[in-house]
Amino acid sequence: MTVYIGNLSFDVTEEDLNSVFAEYGSVKRVQMPVDRESGRKRGFAFVDMDTENEETSAIDSLDEAEWMGRTLRVNKAKPRRGR
Known part of the structure; x- marks a missing residue:
């Protein structure tokens, strides 16, 4: 059961x-993808x-x-599409 959380503050941590x-x-588990080039949270x-x-x-x-100055978007995660 995976939940997607969008519009997060860049200051949010996994904790x-x-x-x-x-x-x-x-x-x-908590996953926070980062940009490959800059290493910055997405x-x-x-x-x-x-x-x-x-x-x-x-x-x-x-x-x-x-939360943390942002309006969260929280919903059920959709399966990842093939590239």
């Missing part, structure tokens, strides 16, 4: 996301949660929430 999403259930992340109920609870509570 920040882990602690916020842990309020809604068990967090298995402003979005993925959080793997244990169950679909936990995922739904996090999405319902955090989508369009204000």
Whole structure:
């Protein structure tokens, strides 16, 4: 069960996301992609949660929430398309 989080502040850390999403259930993994050339965070992340109920609870509570000066976009992650 993977959740996509968009419009993140560039100051957010994996630990920040882990602690916020842990309020809604068990967090298995947090991924914050970085730009290959600059090494800078890209402003979005993925959080793997244990169950679909936990995922739904996090999405319902955090989508369009204000956090660190930004309005979050939180939804179910879509499968990655082939390149």
